[in-house]
Amino acid sequence: MSGNPVKKVLIYYRYFGRTHGGGDYLPLAFVAELQKQCDVTLALDWTKYFHQAVEFFGIPIDTSRLNLVMLMPKDYNPTKHSARLSLLRFRKLKKLAETADICIACDNLMDFGRPAHHFLSSAAFGDAGFADYVKTHRIPAAVPLSRRLRDLADKCLRVVLGMRTRREIICNPKEHIYPNSRYIASLLLEYYGGFNGSVFYPPTIFDIAADGVEKDPLKVVYIGRLIADKRIADIISIVERARELSGKNITLSMAGSMWSEEYREKLEKLTSGMDWVDFPGELHGAEKTKFLLSGAYAVHAMREEAFGISITEYLKAGIIPVVPDSGGACEVADDPELSFRDNEDAAGILARLLEDPEFRERQRRRCAERAGVFSRESYMQRQHKILKEIVGS
Numbered sequence: 001m002s003g004n005p006v007k008k009v010l011i012y013y014r015y016f017g018r019t020h021g022g023g024d025y026l027p028l029a030f031v032a033e034l035q036k037q038c039d040v041t042l043a044l045d046w047t048k049y050f051h052q053a054v055e056f057f058g059i060p061i062d063t064s065r066l067n068l069v070m071l072m073p074k075d076y077n078p079t080k081h082s083a084r085l086s087l088l089r090f091r092k093l094k095k096l097a098e099t100a101d102i103c104i105a106c107d108n109l110m111d112f113g114r115p116a117h118h119f120l121s122s123a124a125f126g127d128a129g130f131a132d133y134v135k136t137h138r139i140p141a142a143v144p145l146s147r148r149l150r151d152l153a154d155k156c157l158r159v160v161l162g163m164r165t166r167r168e169i170i171c172n173p174k175e176h177i178y179p180n181s182r183y184i185a186s187l188l189l190e191y192y193g194g195f196n197g198s199v200f201y202p203p204t205i206f207d208i209a210a211d212g213v214e215k216d217p218l219k220v221v222y223i224g225r226l227i228a229d230k231r232i233a234d235i236i237s238i239v240e241r242a243r244e245l246s247g248k249n250i251t252l253s254m255a256g257s258m259w260s261e262e263y264r265e266k267l268e269k270l271t272s273g274m275d276w277v278d279f280p281g282e283l284h285g286a287e288k289t290k291f292l293l294s295g296a297y298a299v300h301a302m303r304e305e306a307f308g309i310s311i312t313e314y315l316k317a318g319i320i321p322v323v324p325d326s327g328g329a330c331e332v333a334d335d336p337e338l339s340f341r342d343n344e345d346a347a348g349i350l351a352r353l354l355e356d357p358e359f360r361e362r363q364r365r366r367c368a369e370r371a372g373v374f375s376r377e378s379y380m381q382r383q384h385k386i387l388k389e390i391v392g393s
Contacts, residue, residue: 007391009038010100012093014107015046015078016053019284022309023121025203027106028059029380031066033387041067043096045089046078057205069096090163102390111164115174117390119200122306123184127166133191134184134304170195178386180307181328200386203379204312206292213293213318218250220350221295221319223288224310226267226279227259231301233270234343236277238299238322241347246354249276252299255291257282292317297353299346300329308332315371320363322349334370338363 011034013027027042034040044050047070054061071089094113097103103116108125110118123134133139169175170192177197179185185199220239226232232254239252254277258264271277283291298314298321308329314321315333323329325339333339337359340346353360372378 007038007101008041008099009034009102009104009391010041010043010093010096010112011104011106012043012110012112015044016049017078018049018052019282020053020056022203022205023107024053025057025059025205026119028054028057028061029203029383030104030106030387032059032061033383034391035062035065038102038391039067040065041069041096041100043069043071043093045072046070046076087163104390109166109169109177111169113162115172115176117176117178118169118197119178119202120180120184120306121202122180123187123304125166130166130187130191134187137187139191167192172196176390181331183326183328183331184306201374201379201382202307202309203376203383204309204316204374205376206289206313206316207376208289208293208316215296215318216251216294217296218248218354219295220250220252220297220299221291221314222252222254222256222298222300222310223283223292223313224256225259226254226256226263228263229302232267234301235299236271236274238301238343238346238350239277240274241344242350242354243276245347245351248351248354250297250350250354251276251278253278253280253291253295255280255283255288292319295319297322297350299350300324301343301346302329303327305329312371312374315367315374318364318368320353320360320367322346322353332370332374333367335363335366 011027011030016024031040031042047068050068051063054063071092072085090111093110097112097114103112103114105116105118108118108120108122110116124131170177170188171194173196175196177188177195178200179188179197180200180202182199188195222235224230235254236252239250243250267279280291292313295317296319298319300308300311300321300323303324303326305328308327311321311323311329311332320338321333322338322340323333325336325341330339338349340349353363
């Protein structure tokens with residue numbers, strides 16, 4: 001990246017939480033690289049935990065040269081939002097964007113009031129119609145009256161306030177949209193008819209050598225949110241069936257935070273009497289690393305996953321993942337022999353891994369090769385290339 005005068009870059013990200021996920025890495029990594037040649041402003045809804053995140057990831061950001069802006073009021077609660085706060089954010093971002101040469105949204109779409117670069121982190125970026133399309137892969141013949149009225153009211157309100165709909169941003173050829181997988185890119189093309197941009201795989205921060213680590217050869221793992229949308233019950237059913245098919249006493253360990261106390265009770269009831277299933281809770285740092293390195297296999301069941309950061313973590317930990325034959329997880333694993341049509345098919349793949357040494361070793365080598373695509377070094381190369389294009393454009 002080169003050229004004079006120094007360009008001013010505005011980056012938007014929602015906020016950093018008390019614990020830090022993979023999504024938090026991207027805006028910080030962008031800031032660090034762009035600071036080398038640009039004046040950077042980082043606009044957050046909520047600035048609490050920002051400095052903690054910088055320290056946690058160890059990213060070399062010069063905070064003395066960073067213009068850090070909080071968009072929401074001091075008493076802002078990240079769990080509660082409103083149309084009034086959305087308008088406040090839009091107006092502040094629009095004003096900041098007036099003096100910026102480049103605007104970047106690091107968490108899905110954002111209206112800066114001018115063309116920008118939008119890095120998508122999920123399919124849930126505010127268009128209910130598209131979110132439904134991701135789940136069904138079809139546009140309904142008749143949209144419910146309540147939805148049509150709500151969409152019309154939203155569009156009219158945005159016109160009055162000078163804001164754009166998500167469709168208007170995506171379909172504007174002056175905007176740049178970066179889906180986080182080919183899977184999401186194809187759905188955008190199908191639903192909206194087109195967009196200006198390219199796929200950009202997000203960073204995955206778990207990087208550790210799995211060679212020489214002794215694994216439990218009968219351990220299946222899962223890491224992520226314990227929520228119904230992740231089809232946790234299906235994962236348990238798949239492993240249970242694989243135990244029957246293989247005759248092996250495989251275990252299942254599911255790490256992550258419970259969505260609710262009600263869901264916890266449901267899972268406890270479901271797994272009553274299954275002494276081969278355990279829930280170690282939410283893991284971070286060394287505990288997470290130890291957990292992942294202990295596993296031999298993983299099962300992922302959500303089909304509508306936009307990307308699948310946990311799959312990259314499995315690959316880099318030397319774990320063989322069994323994934324659905326559609327969605328972002330399938331794209332990350334990139335192996336038809338590890339992709340399943342239904343639960344019975346998934347159980348069959350897992351049983352084969354347990355029973356067929358040649359198949360298992362072939363998959364281990366394949367997964368090790370695929371892990372390289374998502375290494376920190378590979379990500380930084382992708383980031384350097386895309387930011388060079390953005391700053392040079």
